Amino acid sequence: MAKAKTQYQCSECGAKSPKWGGQCLECKAWNTLVETVVEASPANPRFAGYAGTAVGQEVIELAGLQAEPEVKQGTGIGELDRVLGGGLVPGSVVLIGGDPGIGKSTLLTQTLAQLSQGMSSLYVSGEESPRQIGLRVQRLGLSANNLRLLPETNVERMLAIAGREAPDVMVIDSIQTIYTELLQSAPGSVAQVRESAAQLVRFAKASGTTVLLVGHVTKEGALAGPRVLEHMVDTVLYFEGEQGSRFRLIRTIKNRYGAVNELGVFAMTDKGLREVGNPSAIFLSGHAEEVPGSTVMVTREGSRPLLVEVQALVDESRLANPRRVCVGLEQNRLSMLLAVMHRHAGIAMYDQDVFVNVVGGVRINETAADLPVLLAVLSSLRNRALPEGTVLFGEVGLAGEIRPVPNGPDRLREAAKHGFKRAIAPKQNLSREAAEGMELIAVERLEAAVEAAF
Known part of the structure; x- marks a missing residue:
């Protein structure tokens, strides 16, 4: 050739x-x-069809196209199905990224073991030997009856075998180890990752095989390789987890077949990853009694409301510039909120160090955390705990107003389900029907929220 x-x-x-x-x-x-x-x-396989599909295509009139509903295949793992939008779509390409050792290969091995009971599957390994994968399957207690393994790193040979075997689901572990003969650069380089992924995407679309790609991440936490890799695939999932914690979070960053920002929660055990059916329970510390500097808020990840504990510590600063430290929140927003509290509630923090942490390693990117953060900071400053069973959420504006947030009734229902009896929230978000049996305190200004909390 x-x-x-x-x-x-x-x-x-x-x-x-x-x-x-x-x-x-x-x-x-x-x-x-x-x-x-x-x-x-012209003989290049990039220009050849896969699985008997011709290269040339005809122009299609969209008005006369009969669109068939998407049929999604459940993986047998509920939390993974949640972040995928209901399951795997034939011909789709899913990219899963995460830190080394976080459980990407473990999750995909468990998924293939479930899917291979009713579908043909193929695990392509470029990093581990067949013996290593066999030991993992044995350690996890999975059935290996229908699991097929291909140790290969050349994308042309891989696609030739896949075209002959015609699997329904194929896992590539990992895209950074795959190379194409078209390029002379080393595997893992920008050109090799881009070209190898392009061939795999074309194969998936032409053959209807669902392809799951494992991707490495950089030290900043972003997927390694060209940014175009995330644009080429249909779904991008990120595996996250705190160092030393047994809990793993899998988050949807992009999904052409479902909602983005969905969150799945797993626990790592000696038998692999196990689903966490009630994640709110692991994000709440469960103090024996209420403590200063702690508030509980209802955040929302995709379609799932979650109860999360926000902790704050305020201490006298000996520095010219007091420290503002955030874990799980945006630091610039904390500085802005402290300025709003000084201007509209008359509470100054210019001589205090402020530390804020979201329990459980969750990262909150929505504005509903504004009110819980400010009241947690004030609770620590005054050394006074909020009343037991209080839940909060709400956005704080620069004018000191408490603004509504999306899906207020859903947040109240989640709090009521976990036994909370008191809610401080924006007036527009409160619903008697959604929070039956709860004391609802509507606030429109920051001063009113401070007075209601203490």
């Missing part, structure tokens, strides 16, 4: 070069030259 012609292009300025160099000659940037294919042979 004729070799494809390649060249090197600067990822910063787009300048082209016939060979690789450490520095771009145009913009003088270092290590930005990336290998790309500029001319390919």
